[in-house]
Amino acid sequence: MLVIPGTTVTPPPTTTVKYTVKSGDTLYKIATLYKTTVAKIAAANNITNVSLISVGQVLTIPR
Template identity: 60%
Template sequence: MTQVIYTVQPGDTLYGIALLYGSTVQGIVEANNITNPDLIYPGSIILIPVEEEYLESPPGSLIYTV
């Protein structure tokens, strides 16, 4: 699986980020040890687990493969 490094932007939600990358909220929560998925902060850097077909990189993200 590939992970995208993403910088949280004002107004972002984990649900919206998951939709953008074809991921899941649960996958993002687990990849980042997030205790409260309703509380993320602009400027925070998170990892987003994605399948390779979703590798187009929106602004604010960096793609790497593990």
């Protein structure tokens, strides 16, 4: 990173987000909300059955 005197430095965007599953959520719905894929969310959370998530489960959402 190059910093030029007299300028401000903007930190890079966070690469992951935490999301708590709510009633009615699906991985597809969450993936759509965060503009990612079901496969990426499943991989980041070691989910083998993408149809099985639980209310209250905290997921890591890769960006």
